[in-house]
Amino acid sequence: MSLPHLAGVVLELVDCAAAGVVTLDARARSAGADCPHCGSTSDQVHGRDMRRLADAVVGGANVVIELLMRRFKCRNPGCWALTFAEQIARLTSPHTRYTPLVRGQLTSIALALAGRAGARLAGVMSLRVAKDTLLRLVRATPEGPVGQIRVLGVDDFALRKGDSYATILVDLETRRPVDVLPGRDANRRPHG
Ligand SMILES: [Zn+2]
Numbered sequence: 221m222s223l224p225h226l227a228g229v230v231l232e233l234v235d236c237a238a239a240g241v242v243t244l245d246a247r248a249r250s251a252g253a254d255c256p257h258c259g260s261t262s263d264q265v266h267g268r269d270m271r272r273l274a275d276a277v278v279g280g281a282n283v284v285i286e287l288l289m290r291r292f293k294c295r296n297p298g299c300w301a302l303t304f305a306e307q308i309a310r311l312t313s314p315h316t317r318y319t320p321l322v323r324g325q326l327t328s329i330a331l332a333l334a335g336r337a338g339a340r341l342a343g344v345m346s347l348r349v350a351k352d353t354l355l356r357l358v359r360a361t362p363e364g365p366v367g368q369i370r371v372l373g374v375d376d377f378a379l380r381k382g383d384s385y386a387t388i389l390v391d392l393e394t395r396r397p398v399d400v401l402p403g404r405d406a407n408r409r410p411h412g
Contacts, residue, residue, distance in 0.1 A: 229247060243286060256304055257300065260296040262295045268291070270289075272317065274348075276319070285319065289306055290305075291306070292306060325347065334354060
């Protein structure tokens with residue numbers, strides 16, 4: 221079985237005991253890691269942390285990777301970073317709880333069907349995601365030049381939990397976000 225996004229980790233345990241969930245316990249395969257600030261290699265472990273990542277669905281089951289991630293001491297005395305967290309190529313990136321594989325799937329869904337419709341489609345595909353998360357993925361995609369828009373998608377989403385709402389406009393032909401307006405009313409101009 222070829223799973224390229226798991227090439228950098230050793231699977232310690234595959235647990236299918238919970239209904240509809242496959243849990244993979246994994247750790248990095250490499251002995252050390254490169255400091256992202258200065259590039260020097262370190263194998264001096266400073267600490268360990270468990271990180272949970274949602275991965276692509278297998279056989280209708282949600283896959284959760286419980287990854288034991290290490291923090292290393294940077295051994296370069298000239299580097300301003302005392303410690304750094306390891307990242308595993310094709311599997312982790314800072315501040316995201318999705319693997320690049322499932323993030324790519326969710327971004328494709330979000331660009332095709334932003335908002336509630338996308339969240340419903342993801343649900344059918346056993347990918348649990350909030351519509352606001354899908355809209356944030358749309359906002360995170362690089363913007364191209366905006367030409368004549370023939371099919372416009374509109375949805376509203378919360379900027380932060382319990383905070384104000386914004387309306388996102390998406391060009392449904394180019395699958396690109398066009399604008400984000402404050403408030404829930406798409407007819408309102410951003411500045412009166
Ligand atoms: Zn460093």
